[in-house]
Amino acid sequence: MSELRSRAEDQQKIYQRWAPVYDRVYRGILRDGHRKLAALAAAAGTDILEIGVGTGLTLGHYPRHCRVTGIDISEHMIARAREKAKRENLEHVQALEVMDAHALTFADRSFDAVCLPFVITLIPEPERALDECARVLRPGGEIILASKLGDGAGLQGAIETAVAPLVRHIGWSSAFRIHRIVAWAERRGDFAAADILPVFPNGFFKIIRLKQRGLAG
Template sequence: MTTLDLEKSIVETAYARWAPIYDAVCGPVMLKGRRAAAEAARAVGGKVLEVGVGTGLSFDDYDATTEITGIDLSAPMLAKARAKMTTGRYPWVKDVQEMDAHAMSFADATFDCVVAQFVITLVENPEQVLSECHRVVKPGGRIILVNHLYSETGLAAAVERWAAVKTRSLGLRPEFPFARLQAWSQSNAESILVERRKVAPFGIYTLVTFERTAAALAA
């Protein structure tokens, strides 16, 4: 039994508090996962949407082979991302916008790749966000997620269930099962799971990649 999905208001309050200290605390801890996702996105190249871009910690992980657009619910997190953009170090970052991933304003099939790093487990309706990501990615394009996912069994799972209750108000959720992501993909005829792998060195994070099938183009 896992906890309920986080409400939007909890997430907004939590990330307004996280914004001033986010880079110092979450920068190093999540580095490997973030890099693995950006590397997979660079392999696709072209127009990349970062959902829940946060403070823009991933900007360093891209290059001129990509054009990055970021969205986030949190104005204080985005203010940090915008400050990074004004340094001029990230010409590949085109724009960041305050936007809810449940209802994006982008046209269908806008992006070659959609990346969500440490986001899908804490949105109010993960299936709706996945469907929005699917809608805005081009046929043949990819959705790349990286997260800590629920261990399902044993002591680790018990600790994660305990921690989920304690860390909820911090906008964190350590017991989100992979099965939910898989079920979403299986329910969508134009989505296939192309990769699920643990990220080295400790395997704390899981990288999950879905492809929007080219069949969607023919339809």
């Protein structure tokens, strides 16, 4: 089995366990990130793709004039998101599908914004996933990420690196570095890191906005 397939199956098993309790654990702590990310996406346009939508905690934060599509690799998390969309009458949610961020099935230039709330650090080949986000984005659109995005500096960086192999088993990633996203944008040349915003609690999480330069054609 390929490394990518095996990592995908690990994520599916981990989030099958998380699905029934996820909202109770994460709703409060991630709310500020979800709210800010949804507002930034809506400011970029109406057609929004959310990668790693999970149980759909962000969905209710998008304004109702938006058209939101969510994907996730875990069928158990997507099932919760579908229940939530129905129960809360989230009519702006167009589709919720099981899909891997490394291989999106959407046509090129389908969305004004692509959001990745608390997922990029868990994706085995984040640059490949970001290339997919770029492909489905319209010129001038934005990729908006929220996560624990450390810079690796000092004692905190050393601890994050040391505990990474342990926390991986519960679906966390502590050693992902923000430079990786900035380097991806610089290498491509058609994206600029527009903003890095602190998120509750006290900047522990961050949002980074990558703006497509809107080349013609």
